[in-house]
Amino acid sequence: MQKRLCSVLFGFLCVTWQPVHAEISAEIIQQTFYPYAAGTPSASGLAPGTMVSKDSWDAAKDYLPPEILDKVKTGELTFTVQETTDLPVGEAYIEATRKYAEQVRLGNDGELEGYVAGLPFPVLDSADPQAGLKAAWNLRHRDFGDVMQTWTTFRLLPESGSAEREMENYFVIAYGMHRPQTDGVNPNRWEADGVLYKEFYQILTPFDLKNSMSLKLRYDHDQANDGNWLYSPTSRKIRKVIIKQDEATYDSGFLNEDYFGYWGYVRSCHWKLLGTKRLLAPVGIKAASATFGGRGNWYPVDPWELRDMLVLECTPKAKGHLYSKRVLYIDRQLFASVYALFYDDAGKHQKTLFEVYSNPQYSPGNEHLRVPIWAGESMIDYETKLGSMTVISKAIYNVPLPEDFFDLDRILARGR
C-alpha cells in the first residue's frame, strides 16, 4: 500500500513538476534580462560624472580588471562614469528563453541539444564544471538581432596616431536560425541548410581593394567548418577559401576569431567560467559611434558605467596558438563581450579588446530596438604598440535584406 502510494505520489509529482520546469521562472528571467529594473548599481566614489584617471583611480580599483586599471594608472586611459543603462534585449528573445531554455542540454560532443531560440542557459552556476562551455554557447546565441548592417572604417593605428592602413567597409550579419519570430515573420530561412548566420563584407575604399567582397557561412553545427568565399576585383572571380581562425587578419591585432570578443568555434577552446563581477565598462554610450582617445587614440572614452559581468576564460586547444588564454568580460544583460584580455604564450598580458555598445535611443533609425547596438571596437596590442580599430559610421538593425542578398551570383553581379 505504501509502495503504491509512493508511486501515485511520484506520478503526481511528475505531472505537477513538468509545468513548473517546462518554463524558466519569472525570477530567473528577471535576474537575467532585467538586472537593473529594481535600481541601478552604485559604488562609493563612482557617482555619475566622476572622472577616472591616473589622478583619481582609487575608487575604481575594485571595478576594473587589473590589466585595465594599470592603463588608467599610467594615464593611457581616462573616462568619466555615467549611470548604468538598462538595456534589455528583445522581448521575443526573452520569451523564447522562458519557453525553451529548460529543454537545452549539452551533448557528449559538446554540441547543443534541444535548442530552439533565446539564451540557451540563463542559469549558470560556476560550480558546474560545464558552466564555461554553457557560457560560451550563450555567447554564441546571444541576441544579435536578425540582421545587422554597418558601414565602418577599419584602421591600423600605431602609437603616433597616423593610420598605417585604413579601409572603409560595409559589413552585414544576418541570422537564419534560432531567431524568435516577431510580427509573425519567421526569420529562420536557412534552417534546412543548417546555416546559423551569414556574413557579407565589402571593402568600399581604398581604390586598390575597392569591391573586394567576402561571404561567410557559420553553420549551426559547431563541428562544421565555416564556408568562406572571396571575390577579388583584381581577378574578378569569386573563390572558395579556407580561413584559419587563429591567424591575424591582414597581420592586424585581430585574429580572425577575435571579433566581438570571440567569434570562433566553440569547440576551439577549453572554457572556464571564472565568476561574476560588477565592473565598469563602455556600455550604453549616448552616441551611435564610439569615441576613442587616450594613448594612441586607442581607448573608448565615452562614459563608462557599472555593469554586472561574467568572466569567462578560453584556453585555445590548438598547438602553436598565439594566445595562452583569453579572458572575456561578458555583460550579463546583453551577453556580449565588452572587453577581453589576451595573454601571449608566456602568459603575459598582450592585448586588450574593447567592444563598445550604444544606447539604442542614440542610434538613429534603431531607437525602437532592444538589441545591443554595436558602436565600435578597438584591439590594443601592447607588444606591437598597435591599435586595430573599427569605427562605425552607420548601423542599421533588423531591416530585412532581399532573399538573394547572400547568393554567390549576387556577389558576382555586384563585382568590380
Added chain:
Amino acid sequence: MMRSLEPKARSRESRLWRWQWTKWSIVGWALLLAKLSPALLHADWTYGSLSLSGNLQTQQLLRHPEPDKWSIVQQRNVVRARLDYDWLKEGQAFGRFNFSWIRHAHFVALYRGVYDSIYDFRPGPRLEAFPYRGATRRDGTLADLTQGAAHALRFESIFREAYSDIEFADIPLTLRVGRQMVVWGESDNLRMLDRTNALDTTWHGGGLGLETWDDLRIPYWMIKGLYSFGKVGPLIDVFLESYWVPGHWVPAKIGFLPGRPWGTPFTDPLAGSPTGGNFRLLDDTVLGRHGDYGQNPGHNSQVGIRLGATTPQGLTLTLNYLYQRIAQDDGMNTTSLRGRNQCLIGTSQCESALAVAAQNTLLIERGVLPAEAYYPYVHTLGISASYVDDEYTEAVWRMETIYEFGKPFADKRKPILILGEAGTPVPSGLLGVKKSDAWQAFVGFDRPTWIRALNRRTTFFLTTQLFWQYIPVNTRRFQGQLAPTDKVRNWEMVGTLAASTVYLRGTLLPIAFIVIDPINHYSAQFSWIVDYYFTPRLILRLAQSYFFVPGFGGEVDETWGLGGLFRRRDETAVRVTYQF
C-alpha cells in the same frame, strides 16, 4: 668636323632637355601631390550617390639581360579614375522618375590615362628580339623611332569600362550593359574559360604577376545577364549567366620592337615591304586588329553562356559554352596568319605551281602578302569546379577544363609558293591553315599554411596549378609561330607555384611565384613582388622577374612566355602609387 658633330650635339641637347623636362614634370607632380595630400586625405569623394576614386602611378621598368647590364625600358605614368553613380534606387531614377520594376541601377566608368614618358627621352640600349637569331641582327633601339612614331605611342586616354548594372525588382535578373570585361573560370593566369576579353600585350608582355589582368584585357561593348534561380532541388546558388558582344570584338593586340620594348620580343614580321613601310595583308585584314569580317553583329558577334551551382556536398561547379573568334592569346601555338595562294592549281590561270608562285610573287611586289589575318570562330565547351577539403588536405581544390573545336594551325603541307631567284617555285614561309580540336585542363589547390618560422602571425597562402593541353591529331604537319624549328606538340604542360603572406601590420605584402614548363627544357619564370604601404594611400612596389632555361643554352621554342621566349628579358620594376 664641326658640322658633323653639330647634329649629334643638338640631338644630345634635345634629349637632355627632354629628360630635364620629364624630371621636372615628375618633381612638379610630386610637389603638387604633396600640396594636395592633406586636402585629399580628408577629402570626401562621395557626394550622395556619386563617388570618385582612383590612383596615380608611375612605373620604371629596368631590363637586365646580364647582372651588369641594366637599362631602362619603360617609364610609365598612369592615372586611373573610377566613377560610381547609383542612378536608380528603390525604383526611383535620379530621385525623380518612377521605375518600380527596377530595384537598383548603378553606373561605373573606369578611366585610364597613360603617359609613357620614355618616348620623350628614348634611351639607346639595343633591344634584343627573340635572342636566337645571332648577335649580328640589329633589333633596334627606342632611339630609332621617329618623332612622329614616338608621339603616337606615348599617350593613351580612354574610358576602358563604362557600364550600368540594372537589377530588376520582380525577377532575379541583373543586366550589365556597356563596355566591360567578363571573367570566368577557376584558374589563375591560365586563359581557358577566361577568354571573353582578348589581351593587350602592348601593355606588358611578360608582365605576368606584375600587371593586373584588368590592365591587360581589352574591354568590349557588350551586354551580360545573370539570372539567379536560387535553390533548385538539392542544388543551391544556381545561376545562369550569358553575354553577347555585338560586333566590336578585336583579337589580342600585339606590340613589336623597337616601339614596344616591353611587348613581344619580336620586330614586326610584316616590316620590309618593297613599296616602303609594312606589308599589307589580303582583304585589308590587319594582324592583331581584325580579320576578313565586318565589325557588326552579323559578322562579329561573340557569345557565351554558363550555368553555375553548388551541390549539397559543397562542390561548386559551372558548365560553360562559348562561341567566339579565336583571340590568339591563350598560349597555344595556333596561327593568326593564313597563307592564301592567289589562285588554285588547275584553274584557268594557274595551271602549274609555277603559275601560282608567279601570282603570289606579283602580289608581294605590290606590297601585299598572300596571307590574311585570320580569326575564325571556335566552339568552346568547358567545366570549372572547386571543392574544399577540410579533413585531409585542408585545401581548396580547383579545376577547369575546356574542349575547343576547330583551332587554326599553320600547316606545313600547305606552303605558299613564290618564285625563287632561279625563277622556280620556292616556299615563302607562309603556310595555309589546318584546323584541329584541342583540350586544355588544369588542377590545382590553394592552401593557407603555417610556416611559423617565417611568419608567426599570418599563414602563407600557397597556390599551385598543373596545366596541360592535348591536340588530338598528328601535329607533325603543324608549324609553330616562333621559328621554322618551332614544333607543335600533342602534349604541353606547365606548372605554377605561388606563395604570399602579410607582414608589418598589413603594410608589407610579398608574393613569389615560379612557372615551369617541363616539356620545353624546364623553361621557367621566377618572380617576386613586394608592395610596401608607406601610408594607406602611398604604395611602393618592387618586383623582379627572371626568365631562364636551366642548364640549356640552345633555342627553346615555347609559347607560354617563359625562359624560352623571354630569355634575356629579366626585369626589375619600381612602381609608386598614390591612391585616392
